[in-house]
Amino acid sequence: MRWVLAVSLAACVSSQMPVQPDAAGGDAPGDAAPEGVLDWRGRSIYFVVTDRFANGDCTNDDAGGFVTDLANPRAWHGGDFQGLIDRLDYIAGMGFTGIWITPVIAQHHAHAYHGYWGYDWSRIDPHLGDAAKLRELVAKAHAKNIAVMIDTVANHTGRYNFTTPTFPDAAMYHHNGNITDYNNPAQVENNALSGLDDLAQENPAVRAKLLEHIDWLARESRADGFRVDTVKHVPKPFWTEWRAAAKLFSMGEVLSGGVEQVAPYSHVLDATLDYPLYYAMQSAFAKGGSMRQLGNVFAKDAQYADVQLGGTFLDNHDQPRFLCDATVADKQARLRIALAFQFTARGLPILYYGTEQGFGSCSDNRQDMLSVADTNAPLYQWIAKLNRIRASTEALRTGVQRERWQDDTAYAFEREVGTSAAVVAINSSNNVRILPLQNLHVPAGTVLTDALGSGATFVVDAELNLAVRVPAHGVVILTNTP
Numbered sequence: 001m002r003w004v005l006a007v008s009l010a011a012c013v014s015s016q017m018p019v020q021p022d023a024a025g026g027d028a029p030g031d032a033a034p035e036g037v038l039d040w041r042g043r044s045i046y047f048v049v050t051d052r053f054a055n056g057d058c059t060n061d062d063a064g065g066f067v068t069d070l071a072n073p074r075a076w077h078g079g080d081f082q083g084l085i086d087r088l089d090y091i092a093g094m095g096f097t098g099i100w101i102t103p104v105i106a107q108h109h110a111h112a113y114h115g116y117w118g119y120d121w122s123r124i125d126p127h128l129g130d131a132a133k134l135r136e137l138v139a140k141a142h143a144k145n146i147a148v149m150i151d152t153v154a155n156h157t158g159r160y161n162f163t164t165p166t167f168p169d170a171a172m173y174h175h176n177g178n179i180t181d182y183n184n185p186a187q188v189e190n191n192a193l194s195g196l197d198d199l200a201q202e203n204p205a206v207r208a209k210l211l212e213h214i215d216w217l218a219r220e221s222r223a224d225g226f227r228v229d230t231v232k233h234v235p236k237p238f239w240t241e242w243r244a245a246a247k248l249f250s251m252g253e254v255l256s257g258g259v260e261q262v263a264p265y266s267h268v269l270d271a272t273l274d275y276p277l278y279y280a281m282q283s284a285f286a287k288g289g290s291m292r293q294l295g296n297v298f299a300k301d302a303q304y305a306d307v308q309l310g311g312t313f314l315d316n317h318d319q320p321r322f323l324c325d326a327t328v329a330d331k332q333a334r335l336r337i338a339l340a341f342q343f344t345a346r347g348l349p350i351l352y353y354g355t356e357q358g359f360g361s362c363s364d365n366r367q368d369m370l371s372v373a374d375t376n377a378p379l380y381q382w383i384a385k386l387n388r389i390r391a392s393t394e395a396l397r398t399g400v401q402r403e404r405w406q407d408d409t410a411y412a413f414e415r416e417v418g419t420s421a422a423v424v425a426i427n428s429s430n431n432v433r434i435l436p437l438q439n440l441h442v443p444a445g446t447v448l449t450d451a452l453g454s455g456a457t458f459v460v461d462a463e464l465n466l467a468v469r470v471p472a473h474g475v476v477i478l479t480n481t482p
Helices: 002-009 081-086 088-093 131-142 185-190 204-221 236-246 259-267 275-286 292-298 331-344 378-392 394-398
Strands: 045-048 098-101 120-124 147-152 225-228 249-252 311-313 348-352 400-406 410-417 420-427 433-437 447-450 457-459 466-470 474-479
Touching: 081 088, 081 131, 120 204, 131 147, 131 204, 147 204, 204 225, 204 236, 225 236, 236 249, 236 259, 259 275, 275 292, 275 311, 275 331, 292 400, 292 410, 331 348, 331 378, 331 420, 331 474, 378 394, 378 474, 394 410, 394 420, 394 474, 400 433, 410 433, 420 433, 420 447, 420 466, 457 466, 466 474
Parallel strands: 045 098, 045 348, 098 147, 147 225, 225 249, 311 348
Antiparallel strands: 400 410, 410 420, 420 474, 433 466, 447 457, 447 474
């Protein structure tokens, strides 16, 4: 496949000056604080593992003595902030209004390319650039109406033998061994995750440093929000203080398939990644399971503080690529309807980088995209179309969602806000389905048009009913958008 070959061809062309080492006290402070909390409602988000995405500056490839080695899937591969800047038009071309980037603080390990093993929490990792380059990325993203969300960690450092420049004292960590029982809340919050040095947030010095750090990162980067890693591994009361210090939108990762376990964290942060819906979509679309699972998740939406702010996704850096994980016969068709569902249902749709290029490696779900950016790729074009429909239809961004049909092979819902309305129907079966939707909230006589371009129109009858014909392995998106 083309993207596999592209890895060996990856190179960067840079006009940038070499990245200078940070001063002993960390990066120079930014000259302005964040202007306020940006409303992420209605946005769609493109998620990037920065080191794997685009190498815009070759001079930082071997920063800190941790060299770039494309032949080693666990090593640094050279992606950086300049590479992201260079590809902002590529991201904007798909219609995304937000990006989420992996953690930016300094690491200290040959395999810490992902950014989740924080070492010096007062510095930006020089492999990626410096604070000024990060601010440039944010500013140039803003110029294209793209908000920036930075990943951050407060649960752990790396495997650094319980000492780092930011947390130098062994008393700043828990020493309880690895988690062995994920059903034991005390272990989940106070034991180590996969051997990573577990920070003791109950220690006043640790808590103060974490709060100081997130305030610094918000001001230094001028970003618009934070994706927060391993949230359930830290006691909930800490997150109340952390959120007050961050002063920006926050979306937490709670890796659980149960709404009852995930939703409570949306009341201490602003939102959560929607893992319960991920597992339902994975089963329904990738595995050929019952579409009723989607309705089962939506039925519990009231448990979230604001379900419109939850992050929905089909795969990510911690889960298998959809095209690898799928066991159905026509994986590409299933991916297309899964994306259509994701980009029209409630919440903030998050696309994992490379999905638009058909990435589906089963051996490396964080493969390089360093030399691949084909805007003519079929999935790139499909995602761009879905984002255009979403952008032109307020109901699909912020509207109330109501279920109108569910069975094992079909699911349909309507969304409305103000005068904007949409009806979406999905068919996962091998046959054409005609779904008799009833009791719509859309007014009688409303004309709905197929937003995917067939030109077909549908009229809501006097009894507020609507019969929708959905192709096999297909989707229908109806809107009243002029």
